[in-house]
Amino acid sequence: MTIMNPKRILQGSTRLRSLPARAFLVLTVVASLAWSLGFQFMQSAHAASYCQVSYTVTNQWPGGFGASITVQNTGTAAWTSWSLTFAFPASGQSVTQGWNGTFTQSGQNVTVTNTSYNGNVAANGSVNPGFNGAWSGSNPVPTSFSVNGNVCGGTSATPTPTTAPNTPTPGTTPTVGTTPTPTPTTGPVTPTATPTPGTHVDNPFAGAKWYVNPDWASEVTTAASSVGGTLGAQMTKVASYSTAVWLDRIAAVTGGSGVTRTLAGHLDAAVSQATGSQPVVITIVIYDLPNRDCAALASNGELTVANNGLANYKTEYIDPIANILSQSKYSNLRIAAIVEPDSLPNLVTNLSMSKCSEANSSGAYVQGIQYALNKLHAISNVYNYIDIAHSGWLGWDSNFQPAVNLITSTVKGTTAGVNSVDGFISNTANYTPTTEPFMTANQQINGQPVRSANFYQWNQYIDEASYDTAMRNAFITAGFPSSIGMLIDTSRNGWGGSGPQGSRPTAASTSTDLNTFVNQSKIDRRVHRGNWCNQYGGIGARPTASPAAGFDAYVWIKPPGESDGASQAISNDEGKGFDQMCDPTYHGSQQANGGNLTEAIPNAPLAGHWFEAAFEILVQNAYPAIS
Known part of the structure; x- marks a missing residue:
């Protein structure tokens, strides 16, 4: 369905152009405003039925945390690709390593795009990117998410911070005098992947x-x-x-x-x-x-x-x-x-x-x-x-x-x-x-x-x-x-x-x-x-x-x-x-x-x-x- 700007309709009508100039101007402004509000309403309605995002801080320690994100397609059509965007509320927050998505960050703004195996998301289907992050000062949860340019509904949750110090990351130089973070002692906690069973994925241990x-x-x-x-x-x-x-x-x-x-x-x-x-x-x-x-x-x-x-x-x-x-x-x-x-x-x-x-x-x-x-x-x-x-x-x-x-x-x-x-x-x-x-x-x-x-x-x-x-x-x-x-x-x-x-x-x-x-x-x-x-x-x-x-x-x-x-x-x-x-x-x-x-x-x-x-x-x- 093509929605035309009413201003163009008015300007293109021979009959309406015969109105007095002031009346034509008033009508044009009113029509344009009505169109703009209506179009924005349609965008908002689209967004509300397009996606739902759940953001959960799964583990937190001084200076670091882990987070899991569930992105659900709440629309009626499948996605062939997806791009999730959100902003960290605090300047000291950052993504250090992610999975089930490609993470990039500019300032406080984070973009997560699909991998080769999880771009297709059926209606009512979901994907589960996750990441490890760093923080200083505070670690508030993001409250606004968008997928493919559409604002999503969302929920956020964070655990009570632990007192364990940070773990040296493989490949980096540990700080002398630090103590490694205890790894959780529950069963293996791995991010959830969504590829078709039997598909050869990049990391077989992730999401399994x-x-x-x-x-x-x-x-x-x-x-x-x-x-x-x-x-x-x-x-x-x-x-x-x-x-x-x-x-x-x-x-x-x-x-x-x-x-x-x-x-x-x-x-x-x-x-x-x-x-x-x-x-x-x-x-x-x-x-x-x-x-x-x-x-x-x-x-x-x-x-x-x-x-x-x-x-x-x-x-x-x-x-x-x-x-x-x-x-x-x-x-x-x-x-x-x-x-x-x-x-x-x-x-x-x-x-x-x-x-x-x-x-x-x-x-x-x-x-x-x-x-x-x-x-x-x-x-x-x-x-x-x-x-x-x-x-x-x-x-x-x-x-x-x-x-x-x-x-x-x-x-x-x-x-x-x-x-x-x-x-x-x-x-x-x-x-x-x-x-x-x-x-x-x-x-x-x-x-x-x-x-x-x-x-x-x-x-x-x-x-x-x-x-x-x-x-x-x-x-x-x-x-x-x-x-x-x-x-x-x-x-x-x-x-x-x-x-x-x-x-x-x-x-x-x-x-x-x-x-x-x-x-x-x-x-x-x-x-x-x-x-x-x-x-x-x-x-x-x-x-x-x-x-x-x-x-x-x-x-x-x-x-x-x-x-x-x-x-x-x-x-x-x-x-x-x-x-x-x-x-x-x-x-x-x-x-x-x-x-x-x-x-x-x-x-x-x-x-x-x-x-x-x-x-x-x-x-x-x-x-x-x-x-």
């Missing part, structure tokens, strides 16, 4: 419900029941969190001795945990290369290069995994695959070990990973994340770029090239802190950088956040898309409470001696970064989607309470050997851990087996504390 392994949860609750008291109550709460499923032998995929639930069994359980239209994300670990764990013994695998291992890996392990994952009944799941921890990093640093040298010269690691990526990437709801070890392994200049080059060449050798992976993961089953809150690598102590201390040995990176950020930038420079996301395994890197190495520091040391300053300031309480087996650590940040820009999630890949390796030789049919780094009475080599004691927890069972004593320690030393 996270799979809880019922077998691991049962072990946790059984142990909690036997312990009782305050510790037992804390242990019970841990059972609600998502952990990865390790496919560490063929039997874990297809069934066999000692396997209580196969891959299909876990996928079936994940489907049963779905509620409504929210997708479920389940994380699996692809971990059975021939000559696996070539530089260690605790997790040696069942396949060997010399015994047709690569062919068996493809046909007996990867092919069955791909066949199961591609079944239509699992198409609504999001399946995050952690691809072969420690494998490619071993080819960077450990070729002096015969098994690693054989894995390299035979092409077993590279070809096996390429085969796995090709098979898994072909399934649209599978997301591949390549392991990049951790900062204490590849952080030195001599290791960093060679690792980037090897991983890049491996991935580019797949059918889809760099598009066959969705990101990278660090700290898998390790203990390196996400951030060191009281110092930075290049901070000067009496004229010496922190990274030159004995504990860091000139490593460029003293924590996972800075290492991952640098790795991500290096991969993008090497040709990977800027959409790649990083994961950090935070299942055991909390380092709260106390242990044989002492208690967690609460502030930076005042010492002017470099080594004293580092030893008193670092939250990583190990005597050496090379100590990796069953440490007296603590549960770290809870599984969380989109914790910072460039990071897809903090995840628990190593289920807390599962052993890293046996503290003494144990006969088994799982191909797992005895590694002395798991023996608490053993002094390692100068290369492995500086010749120090391993600091491993005693009486440990085989790798991957339930280790209740270690779980209790992890819960007691959790940071943030479990309450």
Whole structure:
């Protein structure tokens, strides 16, 4: 319908133009005013029936907050794209990192536009962008919202501010003397996404419900029941969190001795945990290369290069995994695959070990990973994340770029090239802190950088956040898309409470001696970064989607309470050997851990087996504390 300006109608009428000039002028003014008011009324009526916005502050702490926005299409026609605008009431408010929308800010004015997957919004449908923000002075909620230029109805809510201090953001330099913010101890809280189930999204963890392994949860609750008291109550709460499923032998995929639930069994359980239209994300670990764990013994695998291992890996392990994952009944799941921890990093640093040298010269690691990526990437709801070890392994200049080059060449050798992976993961089953809150690598102590201390040995990176950020930038420079996301395994890197190495520091040391300053300031309480087996650590940040820009999630890949390796030789049919780094009475080599004691927890069972004593320690030393 075309609405014409009455002034033009009057001016275009021969009969009305014959009126006296003054009368014509009065009539024109009246008609124009009536048209203007009527047009504005139509605009207002359109807006009132066009959109509804709900803005909720979900979490708030001094200097920071999280917010969730629900934008509903209350009109009768679908949107093919959307642009939400609002203004912060206070000048000190800002968006620091968003999800399910592209956020831009100019002054106090914020614009959020749709992503590639959520532009279409049906009538009565909704989208749910969200963000983390910063504030100073006050944090009032916005009261006026518009979508595509139309003013919306809206509601706002804010929680009572907490007293927790701000958390250092991955990739930024923490302020010396600050303390990290406790992560919420409820179940994983993730922003809600609206893509069609099965659609390959940018971040599989965002907007999803996270799979809880019922077998691991049962072990946790059984142990909690036997312990009782305050510790037992804390242990019970841990059972609600998502952990990865390790496919560490063929039997874990297809069934066999000692396997209580196969891959299909876990996928079936994940489907049963779905509620409504929210997708479920389940994380699996692809971990059975021939000559696996070539530089260690605790997790040696069942396949060997010399015994047709690569062919068996493809046909007996990867092919069955791909066949199961591609079944239509699992198409609504999001399946995050952690691809072969420690494998490619071993080819960077450990070729002096015969098994690693054989894995390299035979092409077993590279070809096996390429085969796995090709098979898994072909399934649209599978997301591949390549392991990049951790900062204490590849952080030195001599290791960093060679690792980037090897991983890049491996991935580019797949059918889809760099598009066959969705990101990278660090700290898998390790203990390196996400951030060191009281110092930075290049901070000067009496004229010496922190990274030159004995504990860091000139490593460029003293924590996972800075290492991952640098790795991500290096991969993008090497040709990977800027959409790649990083994961950090935070299942055991909390380092709260106390242990044989002492208690967690609460502030930076005042010492002017470099080594004293580092030893008193670092939250990583190990005597050496090379100590990796069953440490007296603590549960770290809870599984969380989109914790910072460039990071897809903090995840628990190593289920807390599962052993890293046996503290003494144990006969088994799982191909797992005895590694002395798991023996608490053993002094390692100068290369492995500086010749120090391993600091491993005693009486440990085989790798991957339930280790209740270690779980209790992890819960007691959790940071943030479990309450």
